[in-house]
Amino acid sequence: MRKISLSKLPELFSAIAKTSALYLPVDTKAGAKFEAWAVGKTLSNALNTVRSAKDFFFPQTENLMDFKVEGKNIELIDTRKECEDFVLFGVRACDVKSFEVLDRVFLAEPQDTYYKNRREHALIISTACNKPQETCFCGTFGIDAAEPSGDIVTYRTDDELFFDAKTEKGKKLLDALSSITEEADEKAVDQQKALIRERLQKLPLKDLKTEGFGSGKTAEFFDDPQWKELSSACLGCGTCTFVCPTCQCYDIKDFDTGHGIKRFRCWDSCMYSDFTKMSAGQPRLTQLERFRQRFMHKLVYYPTNNDGLFSCVGCGRCLAKCPINMNIVKVMKALGGREDA
Amino acid sequence: MPEMKEPLMPVIGVVTDIRIDTPDVKTFRVVTPDGKKAFEHKPGQCAMLSVPGVGEAMFSITSSPTNEEFMEFSIKKCGCVTDWLHAMEVGQQITIRGPYGRPFPVDTEFTGHDMLFIAGGIGLAPLRSVINYCRHYRDRYGKIDIVYGSRSMQDLVDYKEIIDEWATDAGVSVHLTIDREQPEWDGHVGFVPNYVKELGFTTDKIAILCGPPLMIKFTLQGLQEMGFDKTQVYTTMELRMKCGIGKCGRCNIGAKYVCKDGPVFRCDELDELPDEY
Numbered sequence: 222m223r224k225i226s227l228s229k230l231p232e233l234f235s236a237i238a239k240t241s242a243l244y245l246p247v248d249t250k251a252g253a254k255f256e257a258w259a260v261g262k263t264l265s266n267a268l269n270t271v272r273s274a275k276d277f278f279f280p281q282t283e284n285l286m287d288f289k290v291e292g293k294n295i296e297l298i299d300t301r302k303e304c305e306d307f308v309l310f311g312v313r314a315c316d317v318k319s320f321e322v323l324d325r326v327f328l329a330e331p332q333d334t335y336y337k338n339r340r341e342h343a344l345i346i347s348t349a350c351n352k353p354q355e356t357c358f359c360g361t362f363g364i365d366a367a368e369p370s371g372d373i374v375t376y377r378t379d380d381e382l383f384f385d386a387k388t389e390k391g392k393k394l395l396d397a398l399s400s401i402t403e404e405a406d407e408k409a410v411d412q413q414k415a416l417i418r419e420r421l422q423k424l425p426l427k428d429l430k431t432e433g434f435g436s437g438k439t440a441e442f443f444d445d446p447q448w449k450e451l452s453s454a455c456l457g458c459g460t461c462t463f464v465c466p467t468c469q470c471y472d473i474k475d476f477d478t479g480h481g482i483k484r485f486r487c488w489d490s491c492m493y494s495d496f497t498k499m500s501a502g503q504p505r506l507t508q509l510e511r512f513r514q515r516f517m518h519k520l521v522y523y524p525t526n527n528d529g530l531f532s533c534v535g536c537g538r539c540l541a542k543c544p545i546n547m548n549i550v551k552v553m554k555a556l557g558g559r560e561d562a
Numbered sequence: 563m564p565e566m567k568e569p570l571m572p573v574i575g576v577v578t579d580i581r582i583d584t585p586d587v588k589t590f591r592v593v594t595p596d597g598k599k600a601f602e603h604k605p606g607q608c609a610m611l612s613v614p615g616v617g618e619a620m621f622s623i624t625s626s627p628t629n630e631e632f633m634e635f636s637i638k639k640c641g642c643v644t645d646w647l648h649a650m651e652v653g654q655q656i657t658i659r660g661p662y663g664r665p666f667p668v669d670t671e672f673t674g675h676d677m678l679f680i681a682g683g684i685g686l687a688p689l690r691s692v693i694n695y696c697r698h699y700r701d702r703y704g705k706i707d708i709v710y711g712s713r714s715m716q717d718l719v720d721y722k723e724i725i726d727e728w729a730t731d732a733g734v735s736v737h738l739t740i741d742r743e744q745p746e747w748d749g750h751v752g753f754v755p756n757y758v759k760e761l762g763f764t765t766d767k768i769a770i771l772c773g774p775p776l777m778i779k780f781t782l783q784g785l786q787e788m789g790f791d792k793t794q795v796y797t798t799m800e801l802r803m804k805c806g807i808g809k810c811g812r813c814n815i816g817a818k819y820v821c822k823d824g825p826v827f828r829c830d831e832l833d834e835l836p837d838e839y
Contacts, residue, residue, distance in 0.1 A: 285570055288614035288657075295574055295614055295655040326809050331569040333809060439816045443836040470811030473570070473804045475615050482614045486570075489810070497812050499802045500641040502775075504815075504839050518814075525817035 223384045223395055224405035230382070232401050234258045234310075240397060241306040241344070244277065246270050255309070264311060268354050269536065273466030274316045277309055278339045279323060281463075281488050285335065285473065288482040301334065304342040308394070312347045314369035315359045315536035319466030320345070321370075322534065325527045326469050335486070344390050347371030349417055356537030358426035358550065364534060367417035376410045383410045426535075429550060433557045434520040436529045442521060443513070447555050452512035454545040459490035461539040461548070462515065467532045470496070491515050516552045569807050572612060572657035573600055578632065580652055583719045584712075587684055588648055589624065589636040592658060600658045603627055605668050605692040606798055606826045609660030610806050611635065612643070613650075619643040620803045620821070623661065624687045626694035633658075636687040636719055662806040663825045666692050666770065666796060675768045676704035680781055682754045682773025683712050686719045688798045688825075689772050697731055706731075707763065711739040711754040715747045737761055755780035765789040771797045771829075775839075782829060792830035799825045799839060815839045 225233055237243045243258040246265040253267035255274060287298040320340070327336035347369035350357070359366055368374070372391030376383040383405055386392040395402070421427065433441070462468040472489035475482050489496060491514045497505050505511050523532035533549055540548045579591035592611075594600050603609070603623050612618035619641070625634035639648045647656070666672065677696055681689045696703045708728060712718045718738065729736040739750040739757045750757060754777050763769075769785055771778050778797055785795055801820045804810040808822040815835045818824065 290614055293651075293654045295657065297572065297574060297657065299568075299571065301568065329808070331567075331807055333570075334566045334568040337566075439836055443816070469809070471804065472810070473618060475612075475617060477615045484614070489804075489812070491811065497802050499800070500644075501800065504801060510838060514814075517816075518811075522814060522817040 222405045222407055222410065223399070223402040224381050224409075225384075225402045227377070227380050227382060229401060230264060231260075233382075233398065234262075234264075235260070236398055236401055237308050237310070237394070240394065241308055243308045243310060245310040258310075268350060268352060268357075269313050269316070269538075271538075272464060273319060273536065273538065274309060274312050275319060275323060275466050275469075277307075277343060278320065278336050279327070279469060279471075279488075283335060283486050285484045285486050288475075288484065290482060301338070304338045306342045306344070308344045308346060310346045310348075311375075312345055312369070312371065313350055313536070314347065314364050314366045315357075315534040316466050317345060317347045317370045318359070318362070318364050318534045319536070322467040322523075322527075322530065322532050323469055325530065344373075344394060345371040346373045346375060346391075348375045348377060349413065351377055351413070351417060351420075353417070353421055353424060354537070355425050356540040357421075357424055358429050358535035358537065360421055360424075360427060361429045361431060361535050362531050362533060365418075366421055367414040376413045378409055378413055381405075381409070383413075385410070426550060429553060430557065431520070431531060431553070434524070434531070434553070436521075436525045438521045439517070439525070442517065442556055445556055448509055448513045451547065451552055451555055452509045455492070455508050455512045455547060456545060457492050457494060457508050457511065458544060459492045460542050460544065462490040462492055463488060464538040464542050466534060466536055466538070467519070468515075491518070516549060519549065520553070570659070570805065572610065572618075572659035575600055575611075575656050575658040577650060577652060577654045577656060580650075583636060583721070584717045586639045587636055587717075587719050588639075589634055589720075590647065591632050591634050592656070593632045595655070599631070599633055601661060603633070603661035604665030605695045606666040606688060607661035607663050608806070608821075608825060609633070609635070609658055609662065610803075611647070612657045613646045614657065616646045617643045618657075618804070620662070620800075620806060622688035622691070622798070622825070624690045626691050626698060628695055628698040636684065636690070638684040660806065662821055664823060666798075666826050668692060668695055672696075672768055673702050674704070676764075676766060677706045678763055678767045678769040679706070679708045679710075680754060680758055680769060680771045680773075681708075681710045682777040683717065684719060685771075685773030685777070686710055687772075689770060690720060690723075692770060693728065697728070697734065700731075700733070704733075704767075706734045707737065707761075707767075708734065709737045709739070709754060709758055709761065711741070711752075711757060713741045715740055715744050753777070753780075755784050759784045759788065763788065765791075765794070767794065769795045771795060792833065793828060795829040797827060797829060797832075799827060801839065 252271040253265040289296040327333040350366040386395040519532040575592040581589040624636045801813040808819040813820040
């Protein structure tokens with residue numbers, strides 16, 4: 222284990238940025254946001270970024286390929302490029318777990334090469350959550366905010382940052398930083414973990430359970446009469462899907478630039494009315510069906526296809542951002558709280 | 563990295579023939595620029611066709627895999643991409659990727675059985691691939707019955723092929739019907755589900771259904787009344803798709819994705835899915 226004084230963070234970032242691009246949460250007018258580090262930028266003290274970290278692997282829009290059309294002929298241009306190595310600093314336990322959820326979609330055969338390329342070139346430095354907040358419920362999904370995954374896990378005390386390398390990639394970077402870090406014992410980190418776990422026990426959502434949900438439970442919940450009430454105020458704005466670290470639905474659209482056609486992939490949302498609309502009809506006619514789809518996917522369909530893993534990491538972003546204050550916690554409490562469940 | 567095969571990356575296809583089937587259905591023949599098939603497929607599988615700048619859409623491959631020269635797609639004009647496809651001329655290039663989805667079990671469950679194909683309207687498109695596959699390997703299957711209906715005589719897809727080739731095959735019976743009387747039509751008149759009941763098939767067959775949702779619903783009911791078990795009846799589904807590989811998230815019915823777990827389903831498998839299609 223290594224450590225560095227918090228006063229030396231600018232030196233640390235500068236040293237990492239010499240090895241590869243470095244992204245870290247910084248404060249902006251719109252809240253904390255991952256940005257490329259540059260001299261003068263300081264690490265945000267916010268618990269988490271407003272948007273999740275999924276953009277780094279599954280960007281909101283990306284160019285998949287280009288076409289040149291001349292008369293009846295089409296030329297396909299492969300615009301893929303090898304991604305450069307980058308370091309993602311300060312990722313929280315929930316967001317690190319979301320990468321695993323996304324991996325099971327994008328890295329399942331046939332693999333998505335756009336996603337895979339970025340994923341392989343990323344080094345994740347996670348940070349344990351000293352002050353988890355009242356919207357946090359990562360523990361519900363078996364995530365320990367005191368012990369995140371990542372290539373390097375960091376712990377912050379009042380005046381020091383501790384590093385624990387978990388992978389070969391992480392060890393290599395930590396070795397490269399040895400001139401500015403110093404050897405540390407685990408005592409301070411153990412104390413910090415204990416403190417975090419104590420705080421996790423005081424969170425209002427600590428008792429939220431996934432019991433009843435999971436693999437193969439479609440019939441148990443699909444026709445539940447409560448979907449009507451739960452979805453009644455949903456505006457279909459899609460905010461929950463956009464801030465969600467595990468929502469991965471996408472659209473593919475072409476754009477004619479005037480001198481060629483660019484094919485883009487963009488985030489899409491199952492909350493939108495045209496998401497499943499076809500010329501032949503629409504299987505999800507009302508917001509009830511769209512709303513149900515989102516939560517059934519996270520709590521039942523995804524686990525059914527992924528060994529019981531849930532497609533929610535309890536980051537709490539949807540709790541904070543939904544304009545009508547509806548969210549997965551309320552859905553889980555309502556549906557899980559049935560007497561016959 | 564660019565050497566890695568990207569599933570969303572299509573290849574170029576050239577439309578070498580356009581057949582006008584009905585007032586709103588055309589059948590397009592597609593090969594690669596060097597005159598080959600874009601890829602091999604199995605009956606029931608689909609391909610993503612695109613007109614760059616207009617969009618991509620999923621279509622069932624209507625030609626049989628036994629056709630070694632080209633692929634065919636029977637496409638009904640009903641939206642942005644299909645409007646564009648219907649307006650194009652021979653020689654036009656498009657893009658194509660695939661094949662996608664679970665095919666009909668032609669080499670396993672279907673082998674050795676009598677086959678009953680039931681189609682309505684453009685629903686014949688995905689079945690044509692299976693019908694021609696069964697005709698090609700004629701000795702692997704028993705008797706073949708084909709019940710096909712459309713709104714009018716003009717709306718029957720593949721009419722010439724049905725009359726000239728299918729109906730003249732030994733062991734193949736074709737039963738055509740149209741919804742309403744027409745002066746030039748001397749065949750059966752009436753809806754497909756009723757016609758199937760009138761024809762009264764023995765239940766020792768595999769039945770394959772494709773057509774509008776209501777036709778499928780009532781035909782399946784009719785087959786069950788005749789004594790067919792749902793495990794003998796197959797159908798093929800259609801939902802909106804963007805990727806074709808179970809990642810874009812929109813063609814699911816419950817935990818199943820139509821693009822990769824379907825589009826072919828045995829009717830008893832549909833009972834396990836929520837009613838959202």
